[in-house]
Every structure is written in C-alpha cells, then in structure tokens.
Amino acid sequence: MRSRQIVQRVQTQSPIDVEAMDVGHEPAKGPSQFDAVLDRMHGRWKLATIVGLSLGIIGAIVGYFFAPIEYTSLGSIRVRSELPFLLEETPETSGITNVTSHMGTIAQLIRSPRVIDNALEDPELVGFLQESPQVNLRQSIEEDLQSWAERGTELVRVQFKSSEPRLPAKIVNSLLRSYRALYSPDAEATFTEMTQRIRSLLTEERRKRADLKDQQHALRERSSFPVLDLRTLIDEQYTRKSNLERETTQLEAAINLMKQRLRAEGREPGPEEIPEPTQAELDSVDPLLADVRKQIKTAQLQYEMHKSRFLEGHMQIRKSQNTLRTLEAQYRTQLAIAKKAWLDGPGKKQRYGSMLQRLEQIDKESQALQISTSLMVKENAKYEELEEEIAQADDYINTLSKRLSQLLSEENVIRQGRETMIEAVALGFPSKDKKKQLAVAGFVGGLGIGFGIFFLLGTLDRKAFASSQLSLDPIPLRQLGVVPDINQVEPGKDGSTLIAESIHRVRNRIEASIREVADGDEGYAIMISSPNQGDGKTSLAASLGWSYASSGYSTLLADLDFIGRSLSHQFGRLHSDGIREVLNKGGINGEIANAGRENLDILGVGQDESMTAGNLHPQAVRKLFEELRSRYDRLLIDTGPMSASVESLPIMCAVDGIVLTIRRGRSRTNLRECVQEINAFGIDYLGVVLNCADIRDCNRYTSLSRMSKEVQQEMETPGRSSTGPEHPILNVLKEDQEPAGDSPNDQPPGPAS
Template structure:
C-alpha cells in the first residue's frame, strides 16, 4: 500500500453519467471503519451523550419518588399444608414448588383484601381514584376495594432470596411510612391465613383419613386370604426366592441337556471321521490309531523283528529254524496291531452311542418338566394377579396410615407454616427513581445512541470520501489524495503561518509533496504525455484548487521541467498573492493587448516555474477568454514550456472555467474530501461532458490524514518514517 493512492491512466477517461439519486446515501460503514468514523464525528457523539444524560437526569428529578419497604418471611418446609402423594416431607432438597405456591398465596387477592380493609386503603387517594372514593353505596365501595387491591398488587413484590426458604415481601409507596406498614401488613396477613387454613385442612383430612383407613384395612385382609387359598388349591409351591420348584429345576437341567448334546455331537463327529479314514486309506490312517501308544509299541517291535529276519534271510535259507521263528513273530505282531485297530474303532462307536443315549434321556426329562410348567402357568398368572391386588391394598393402607399420622400432628400443632424474621422499616432514600443508576444508564445509552447517530450520519453522507466514490459514483479516474496540513505543517521559518504551496519549499519530502508528485506522474502518462496544457478545475470555491495549482507547478519545476502557471480566475485572483510576487500587468492586460507577454510573466521562487498572474479582480461583461485570443496565447506559449497549468474559477460558479477547459488538453478536477456534495460534482461534470472536455482524473484535497483515502492508521504508522513531518 503506497502512502498516496494513485491511479495512472493511459488515456483520459470520459465522464460517465448516472442517476445521482441512486448513489447518494448508499455508503456503508464497516466495523473496521467505526473508529475512524468516531474520530470524525466525535462532536456528534458527545452532543448526543450530553442530550441523553440531560433528558434522563431531568426526568429522574421530575418523577415523583417512591419508597420501598421489605419484610422477610421464613417458610417452614416440614409442615406442608397438603401432604405430598408419597407421604414424605421434612428437610431435604429445596422444594421450589412449595416456594412458588407460597409466593402465589402472598400475592393472592384474598391476602390483599385483608391488607386493604385493615388499613382502610379503599379511601386512600394514592390507590383509589376520586370518582370511586366518592361513591356511598355498597357497589361503589366494593369497586373501590377491588381497585385498591389491584393497585396494591401492582406495587407488591415477593422474591426468593438466594435459593433459600426466605421470602422478601416488598412494597412501594410515595410515603415511606405507609410502604413499611403495608409490607408488614402483607406478612402478618399471610402468616395468620396459613395458620387458619392449616388447622381447617388438617381437621378435615384427619376425619376423612380415619374412615378411609377402616375401609382399606378390610380390603387388605380379604385380598391376602384369597391369595393363600388359591395357592393351596392349585399346589403352587414357591422357593425361598419366590420362584416355583419347577422354575428352579429347569435352568440347571437345560444346561445339562446342552452339554450332553454337545458331547454326543462330538462323539458322532469323531466316529464319522474315523470311518471315512478307514474307507479311504485303511485303519492305519485313523487319528485315534495313529495316536495310540499300544499300536506305536507294537510297530516298534515289528520293526525290530523285520530287522532280525532280514539278517537271517541273508545268511540262511528259508527253512532255517530261526528264520521261521522270526516270520511267525512278525505275523503275530501284525495280528495284534489289527486287533488293536479294530478295538479302537469299536470304542469310538460305543462312545458315540452312549453320548447320544444320554442326551436323549436328558431331553426327555426337560420335556416332561416343561410340560409341568406349562400346566401350572395359568394358575400362576391368576395367583400373581391376586398377589398384586393384595400388595396394592396393603400399600394403600400403609400410605394412608402415614398421611393420617402426619395430619394428626399438624392438627395438634398451632404453629404457622411461616414466621416473620425481619419487619419492614421506614426507608430514608427513595427506591425509584434510582438516580445514580439512571445516570449510569444514560451514559451507556448516550454512547450507544451517539455511535448510532455517527454511523447513520456517515452512511447518509453525500460527499466524496475515498477512491471508490471517485471511480464508482463519479466515473472518474482517481489520481491522488492530498492530506490536509495541520498547524505544525503550515508553520513557516519565521514562526508565522505560511501557505500550503510554501510548505513544499520548507518540506520537499513530506507526504503533501509526494501527493503532487503522484499527480504529476498521472498527467505525464495521460494521452502518452501529450497533455501539456492542463486546466485545474473545482466544482465550488474553497476546494484548494489555487494552492494545488501553485504546488503542482513547483513540483514539476523541481523535477527539471519548464512550467507556466496561468491564473485564470479573474474575479478572485490569488496565485500572485500565494506566490508572494508583485506585478503591474498580467493575463488580462496581455489578452487586451495592453502589455507584452514577456513583461507579464513572472519568475517564481522555484527555478523553472513561471507565473502569468491576474493583477486585480475584474468584473466585465465582455468575454475575456475569447477562444481565438486565448487559443493563440496558448499556442504561442506551448513551444517554451513543458507544461502549462491553468488555475480556473469554480465550474458551477463562473462560465469562464468551461471556456478555459475547452482550450486545454485535459482537466484535473479538484474535489474537497468530505466537503463537496456528490450531486454538485456530478452537475459540474455534466457541463464539462457537454463541452467534450477530456478529463484526466480527480484529486481529493484536504483529506484527513487518518482517513481511509490516505491509508488511515496503517499509513500513519507504517509510512511516517518515509516523509519529512
């Protein structure tokens, strides 16, 4: 991001027309720019804050004060008015429903009626209007009482304190003594009413409970007798754990059946495998045969006998006695091996038959047991139904007995459910309005409203603020932003105030000077450098056009160019004054032929910069800028200067500006940042467009150094070291 935003057009951009009403007021304020907006609009924020505080504080003193008195009650949770369904009460977790019930009781109209009648509030003008108090008949008096009750309940507050059984009963009144009396009246009326209700409720519940106990006792006895009789008649015998004997036997028997069936399946599988091995490869291939220690021993003996026979056969003939004996021993071993193989296979068959038989026997026992259980199911269902009825009757009896016992205890005790632990006292300070709180709230509200007002004002702002406004709303190329100079920058060497153009001589490396170097670069690039005669125009007076013209001319001269600055504002000439020059003739005299051009042109303090001033204000009906004479003058000057700058009068105020602009190669429009309405700039552009004037671009002048147009805080922090402040 550069210190000075710069657009460098290659060709002048024609002015694009648009409906201004579609654009004015559409600027949005982002949260990122909020701080910037507040810096610009701080006076508005402070004004809204002061007005809000004045209104709120004034209203707090205009409102009639109200005093609040608070009485505190402690609720006793171990004596509920109505026994809970489960018969449980006493201490434990906080019973929020009990507290809600008591709060609603205190706020009831019956309690309020007692307070009204006890204190005669139906005749108090604070609670009843004069029209209702004036009535003498019973209906009017009843209406007055009801009106007083409604007003009383509106000012009554009942709150639980810090998740406890403490209730704060508060009341507000214009009279502090009356507020304390009414708050205490509510507390006392509530305590008295709870004692009365408790006694009457307990007596009624005790009478009803005794009758119900006798009825439930008979029902429980009959139900228990029915259960015992039915179990005896059906032969249902239960174990210690409540299950029947058959139910207790079926689980282990089922486990035995599963184990036996698994063993039988394994035995059959082994037999089937052995038979397949015998059929395919003979008995020697059977796994059980191969793993038999007996057969393994017989085979070793046969191997040894084979070795002996081989030695004898090699030495002797077939009739040798020892050889014959060896052959017989081998044959005997073969028979023993064959017999052992047959015995092993037959053992597998016997094992399979035994396992199958055992599994079948256990299945039979399980089936018989299931049959017995099925036969007893219908009887068991009915027995369970009878047992449930008996249990329900017994439970109802026990529950009611407990409730009747607690009710009897309540009846015997006259202690109320709540007691007063702190009486309301007369307050010396009003509770409403709370002036310190209202003042603090007014500060917060004022700040919020001030920020909103600043954002709305900025959103509806109809002036040019940044490069997007220039390029999007006006359709112009943005050339540069010229920062506004403060008192420090406008301080001369002698300590006095100097003009902005003089700061270029004192601080040639400032951000202000850099902005005009950017403008010079844009002019040099316009039309490939052919824009030599440039008119500097503004929409209205006071946009810094003349200072910008002199500063730009000096910047060009400091860059080694030959520059002529012509003061084209004959009604309010100021170039000569800003340049601190003196002359007896100038542009008007040259155009009228009363002076030579060489005598009218003055040398500026910067080498290479010349000035053709206007020596005095002229108001003439004649056309001083006759196209023929002015064009001839410009053509005469072109060969001698690299650039000719013309300081024109405001476009909307004087027609001379448009006449001069038509003779130039291009126009640079100077727009005051945040000052010139977009509608005014658009009107000026309409006139220049009608004259087919080529516009090089627009420059924002007098820009707040902290504004987005010159980089805002990022610019001031990151690039301050690059410039001579």
C-alpha cells in the first residue's frame, strides 16, 4: 500500500514531514476585532485622515462661531427681620403666615404680570431700551425670568438670562423696584404688630401658670397623706408589700410540710400542733450542735480506721469506740435540751392555729396596703403632671421674654424695613460660553464622520481585502491561509522563508481538511480553481505541487484549463502532448513529464484542438483520474475559473476535493456562489486561499522559528560536540528514579535536554 506507507513515513520519519513548518512556531492567531476594523479601511488611511481632518476643522469652526453665549444677572430680596423665623418658629409666628410660604409668595409675585408690567414702565429700563431696542421683551421676560426662595437662607433670588450683556441686570433691578413699590410691607406696622403679639402671649402664659400653681396647692390641701414626698412613701409601701408576700410564702410552705408529716402518721393537724423543728432551727437555739456533729463524724472515721488496722478487742479499737459512744450520748442530750428550748420559745409561734391566723392578718394588711398605695400613685401622678406643665409654662415665658428683648434691640433695623433689595450687577463675562467645548466636539465629530464614511464604504464593499473578511463572512468559507504579495515581501532569507511557510501552511491545512485518505493505492485528487480569471490559481497549484513533493508525496500537476493553459506554459509544456491526447486515446502514453524535482510530475493541456472543453465527457475524466490516483498520492488539477469556464463542472464531479483562491481586492460575491455550488454537488470543499495578501495577514498566519543561542553557538563551532545543560525537571525525575541506597554517581547519565 504505497500511499499509506508514504503518509506514515511523512508523518513519523521524514525530516520534511507534514507538520514540519509548524514545529516550534507560535500558534497562528485569527483576526481580532481591531484587525477587522483595519481591514475594512482597505488601505485608505491617508485619504480618510485628510477627509476627517478637513471635516473636523470645518466642524470646529462652525461649533466655535455658532455656540450660544449667555449672560446672567442675579438680584435678591433679603427678608432680614424674619431671619429667626427661618431657624425655628418664634412665638409671634405661631398664629401668622409660615415664613417659607411668605418667601415663596414673594417669588411668585416677582413673576406676576402686574410686577412685570410695572417694571417695563421703569424709567431706567425705558431709557436703556431706547438705546438698545429689544424684540418681544415681555415674552422674553416671561420665558427666561427665574425667581425662587433659596433654602436655608433669608434670600429670595431673582435671575434673568440674555445674550445681551447689559440687559439682564437692567431687567432684574426693574423687577425688584416694581415689587417694592407694589408689595413691600410697611416696616412701622410690622414692628408694632410683632411686639403686641408677643406681649399678649406673655400675659396669657403667665395667667395659665398661676392657674396651675393654684391647682397644685389645692391638691396638697385635700391630700390624706401628710408627707410631701409621696414618691418616697410609695417606695416604702412597695417594700412592705414585698416583705409580706415573702412571709406568706414561708408560712404556706411550713403549713404544707406539717400537713404532709401528720397525714403520713394518719392524723390531721390541730390548732395547737407544733411542727418538728428543723436542724437549722435547732442550731439557731444551740450553735454547739454543729460542732458536736463534726466531732462525731471524726470519731466514726477514726473508729473505722482502727477496726481495719487492729484485731478485734485491741485497745485502740475499744478507746475509739468509747469516744464515739460518749459523743453520741452528749449530742442526744444537747439535742433534747435544744428542742425543749425551741418549743418553749420560737416554736410557740409556729403552732398550726397561729400560722393560719397570721396568714389572715397578712391578707388583710396586703389589701389595705394596695388601696393606700393606689391612692398615693394617683395623687402623685396628678401632682407631677401639674409640676411638668408649670415647668413648660416657665420655659415658654422665658422664650417670649427673650424674643421681646431681641425685637426691642433690633427695633432700629426692623423699622428700616423687613425686606432689603440687593440689586443685580452687570457682569463683564458670559455665564455660559461653550465655544471651546463645541469646537472640540465639532472637530472630533468631523474626524469621526470622515473615518466613518470610509469604514462604511469598506463594510458595504463586497471585495476581499483581508483574511478577516473571509473569516467573518456569514457563509462559512473555511480559510486555509494566505499567499503574500511578492511586492511587499522584503528580499532576503526571511522573505523567502515567509513565502515558503505560507505555501507549506496552506498545504498542511488542506491535509487537515481532507476527510479520509484511501487505505489502498489510490491517491487524492484536488481541484484548484477560483471565482474569476487572474486570481492566481495556477501559481497556487504549482506552489502546492512543489510543497507536496518536498514533503515526500508523489505529486502530479495536471493542466485542465483548456483556454488559459498557464500551468503548461509555466513548465514549458505548451507544445507537448497532454490531457487532450490522453482523453482522445483513452490512455496515458508518455504524456507525463518530470516538473524539475523529485516526486513532482506535470501533465500539460496538450495540442489536440479536436478535444475542447465543450466535448469534455465527465466519465472520461473520472476514468483518467482513477488511473492517475493509482500512480500518485496527490493530484493537483488546475482548471479555468468556475464562474466562466466550461470544463470546471465535469472536472469538479470527478475530483475528491476543491480548493479555491481569490486575489486580494476581488469581489467575494462570486466566491460565495462557487462555495454554494460546490456544496450543492456534495463535493468536499476544502477551503479558500487569499492570494496577494497584505503583509499583515501573512504575519497572522505564519511565523519564523528561531534557534536558541546555545544551539546557534554549537552550530557555528566546527567539530565541537558537547552535552547541553539538563532541564531542572529532568534532574528531579532522574533522582526520583534512582534505587534506594545507590549513589547518584552509580547511575548512567540521562539524555541532554
């Protein structure tokens, strides 16, 4: 199986293998979005820059000279006498108009038709209008006049804007004078009204305080409790109640305990029944009982210890036993004495009948205590309420007194007027000037429009100017690579390498696109065509043939372009027998010749004019290709353009795959039609190659491999051969593989990195 053996040799052993051109290279990067934008400019950067700068300058000039200029003047009405109103409500303002509302009313009155009409009759404004007449001044005032109460201050602002520098100040001052003449309040009447209002409030508040004091005095006289400090007495009442509740709990616990003990004996408690004293109660009568118990416990421990150490009847055992018996007898005697003393003393109070009587007394005392405490709380709450109202009245009286003193101290200022007019001043510079901003915006906009026009033209243009347009096309074009424009490649070794790499990369991509390679002796037939004449299909076919031959493939170049015949002309086969004669005779007989290098042959178009594209039979072509597949690994068939040649369709039906090429600057519309036609016939479409590509596209799809400095120095020194430095990872792996206990020096040296 010659084809399979050659492919295996190329992929495993051959020094010029299929992927040789990609070993050690950076992976090719596809076009970015920025590259796609650059490609759409189609090299028109200079023209786009000139047009953009021209439009930018025009836009800047228009923006600068047509930018609106606005002059603003600001006047104010200061409500000086009402400054305290703005900070907090003062006593005299509780029954009159809110200050904020008053200032809002001033702002509305400034814009009222009455004030505007009166302002237009102002002599100063009339004189100015005679010098500089204005059109529709009243309408302009109604539209551009602004007046508002400034929050947190005592100022009502009046503002007017106009393109005339002196007009805003004239309008604002005329409006201020008009308002003062029509609506400004009388200062004398204002001061008198304010002082009278405060004095009447003072009189009313003092009378209210006197009534509260009388109520408080009457409450004390009617009180059932002689103590003035009821709060202390209430606290004592609560303490007494808490003690009674605690005593009740103790008595109930003692009664229940006595009932449980007597019922266990089968009898009920009588009135004279006394409960058994507790250990604590007996200890309270005779504190020495606790000491005797401790001594008995110690004697018991000593007795047990002697019994475990000595034999029965030993003197120590008898001595400790006598001591223990003596102490127990002493304890019983003292306990009986203490119990009798308790029954004669505290025990009498704990008779069953006495405890029941005490519970009844406590209940009655608690009820009485609850009633008296409730009365005290009500009376004290009323007293404290009156006390709080008196304190509030005192505070309000002090506030009114201070406010009256303040008004009297400001009498001169208030009598001069509540509202002071602050006239507007004509500014010498505009308040709003956007000449520079609009000039910059116009320049940027014009520049953007200039570039946008050419970008739009590049978007609408259906020509292929760059590989990104093929990659981003809506119809999958499956780009195989690019062939550089020779005129843009710099002469020298790097330029030649760039061209060679481009061709080899296209060949590798074609091999990656081939779906299957026959397992027998048959090769693979590839048709090289293009949408238009002059796209470079013949030069691509010849270059690919050379690349395949260099990689060890047995390759045949076949010229089936019956009209162009460029491939035959390129290899000097125009006057030699070729395809025409083979098809007429039905077999190959010396028409194939070597193309100038090993593994590469050429089959020209031939000379027999009786065989034309019009009488080309698909079956004959298919039969010929089957014979050629048995001889060669790869058949590269050059045909005429698919959109214009007659022979392309019969040849297309006989090949295994088709490669298209398009020249930079040619229309992509015909390319799409060719791809659609190939897919319609069910033939393998391998991809498209961009011919005469820009050098930027070549840099995207190719790269130059570089050897390291150490390898270069080794190659430049004849006869020198040394082992290069090992990689640190390799050293770690070698150490990890060494047997335990062996010295690293006993192991054979590893390979150089």
